Amino acid sequence: MREIGDELLRWLEAGERFVLASIVGVRGSAPRDVGATAVVHADGTVLGSLSGGCVEGAVHSLALEALADGEPVRTSFDPDPDDPFAVGLTCGGQLDVYLHPVEPDTGFGPAAAAGSGPAGTGGTVAALSWALRSARRGLPVAVARVLATGRTLAVGTDEHVGGTGDAELDGTVVAEARAMLDRNASGIGQLCVSGGPEHSVFVESWNTPPRMLVFGAIDHAAALARMGKFLGYHVTVCDARPVFATRRRFPEADEVVVRWPHEYLAEITTDRRSVVCVLTHDAKFDVPVLREALRGPAGYVGALGSRRTHADRVERLRAAGLTASELERLRAPIGLDLGGRTPEETAVSIAAEIVALHNHGSAHPLTHTSGPIHVA
Structure with a gap:
């Protein structure tokens, strides 16, 4: 996401509707690593790439469907040797892709930052904007997204923006995101609080350049x-x-x-x-x-x-x-x-x-x- 940050930030600030399509899991050989992101605008415009062409068409169609539904979707692309027309990587690897619709927030004030509102809104734009601005300034930041809801937190070394709607879960997510940021690691973690259900959370770390x-x-x-x-x-x-x-x-x-x-x-x-x-x-x-x-x-x-x-x-x-x-x-x-x-x-x-x-x-x-x- 960070490599297309300047254009993405302009979309966020202009209140555009789009879908973040991020690789959240890789098995076998694949051209891009976990965290690679393509962004599909409501008008069909695309920023970035996930595979250099192998799955781009399918991701584009699924992204527009997710934007119409307004709900995040997690899907996998697995090669099928018996189906020459199946969508998959020619190198034989498997990709897990998370499609996250992003709608304009109600604002950039405290309510938006707190994570209020339906899935995909209420803090997502504020969190992503803050993360991209922090990265532009050369500051380390992690973006954490709850896969089931799309709720988003941007986590820096001393502060964070956004939320899950659950203060206790927020604390757990922030701690995990900071630990992964320290290792410059990206991936999915299974987090839970007070003996409740597990939440799959994808953390994308943007550490300072080596x-x-x-x-x-x-x-x-x-x-x-x-x-x-x-x-x-x-x-x-x-x-x-x-x-x-x-x-x-x-x-x-x-x-x-x-x-x-x-x-x-x-x-x-x-x-x-x-x-x-x-x-x-x-x-x-x-x-x-x-x-x-x-x-x-x-x-x-x-x-x-x-x-x-x-x-x-x-x-x-x-x-x-x-x-x-x-x-x-x-x-x-x-x-x-x-x-x-x-x-x-x-x-x-x-x-x-x-x-x-x-x-x-x-x-x-x-x-x-x-x-x-x-x-x-």
């Missing part, structure tokens, strides 16, 4: 900054040399910082989603910043340089006190073996290694592998 920290303002850094932005990272290029670390040289970066890399890294917050790429291949820069990075939480730490440069770097890092287990985290020479030489080709190889590590991929050619392409 950080890519590029140390060394060289040509390779410019190419990697472009690649990092393409992959959705908040990209920072940092170098101690002001003549090289300039906005003009790195227009795609979110930040260009003139600091000693190790001092800058020591002062900022990183987490397991963070990526650290050290491109200077100069010991006076490399060793201090790698010592800081390898003792921090970043999920990926890589360093550019030849094998000879790396062998010397490892000895210097050992002398600086790094342990064998800390050194095992270092990806160097950085990137996958793609045979590339240019800064752009090098950036692709680094990005490929980051994606493979993040998704636990083998990095082998799919031609030479078997089994599912998309591993759950």
